[in-house]
Amino acid sequence: MISASRRSHIMISAMSRLLVLYNKPADPAAFDRYYSETHIPLARKIPGLRSYVVSAGGVGLVAGGSPVHLIAELEFDSMAELQNAMASPEGQAAAADVGNFADGGVTILAFDTKSV
Amino acid sequence: MISASRRSHIMISAMSRLLVLYNKPADPAAFDRYYSETHIPLARKIPGLRSYVVSAGGVGLVAGGSPVHLIAELEFDSMAELQNAMASPEGQAAAADVGNFADGGVTILAFDTKSV
Numbered sequence: 001m002i003s004a005s006r007r008s009h010i011m012i013s014a015m016s017r018l019l020v021l022y023n024k025p026a027d028p029a030a031f032d033r034y035y036s037e038t039h040i041p042l043a044r045k046i047p048g049l050r051s052y053v054v055s056a057g058g059v060g061l062v063a064g065g066s067p068v069h070l071i072a073e074l075e076f077d078s079m080a081e082l083q084n085a086m087a088s089p090e091g092q093a094a095a096a097d098v099g100n101f102a103d104g105g106v107t108i109l110a111f112d113t114k115s116v
Numbered sequence: 117m118i119s120a121s122r123r124s125h126i127m128i129s130a131m132s133r134l135l136v137l138y139n140k141p142a143d144p145a146a147f148d149r150y151y152s153e154t155h156i157p158l159a160r161k162i163p164g165l166r167s168y169v170v171s172a173g174g175v176g177l178v179a180g181g182s183p184v185h186l187i188a189e190l191e192f193d194s195m196a197e198l199q200n201a202m203a204s205p206e207g208q209a210a211a212a213d214v215g216n217f218a219d220g221g222v223t224i225l226a227f228d229t230k231s232v
Binding site for chain 2: 018019021040044051052053054055056057058059060061062063064065068071086105106107108109110111112113114115116
């Protein structure tokens with residue numbers, strides 16, 4: 001038995017996500033300023049973007065891996081929409097901008113989601 | 117100007133997430149079977165869990181990092197709720213179960229989210 005509230009999550013979750021994991025940068029304060037003032041406005045222009053969520057107040061490493069400074073998740077209606085979005089001029093501009101501030105390296109993953 | 121639909125994402129996104137990245141296992145088919153039949157039922161018992169989303173049909177590596185087999189995201193109302201949940205018997209049971217199938221290694225990250 002699922003509640004109406006849980007059902008709404010399920011509808012929203014059956015989408016496609018671009019997950020961006022930024023490693024620790026050389027200058028975290030400069031990174032945060034650039035990300036907030038320059039990168040977010042660029043990325044928000046990406047067509048078909050349904051939601052754009054970032055980590056707030058740091059990322060805790062619970063197990064494995066290596067420290068992550070910031071996480072961003074961009075959601076699209078489908079993998080085709082995600083791919084079209086990233087191939088668009090706005091998507092290309094946002095992707096190119098990553099090289100301007102992500103000096104600690106970045107991992108970008110794309111996947112369809114399902115709620116379980 | 118944000119639409120009602122976008123506003124609903126914002127409300128849902130101001131939460132706390134546990135992000136679990138599973139590296140490629142030795143036997144992907146066995147991993148998938150165990151994850152689906154044993155781990156999901158265990159993890160769904162975690163108290164305070166607001167949504168539980170997993171990657172479907174593989175994870176594409178767009179840039180950097182190393183291949184990821186499966187991604188899971190568990191959402192809670194706050195970091196305090198997340199921490200209480202993972203300290204509960206059900207949370208401990210789910211965490212302990214990870215060692216039973218994640219033979220490729222796993223990275224687990226916890227963070228508050230904000231929609232931008």
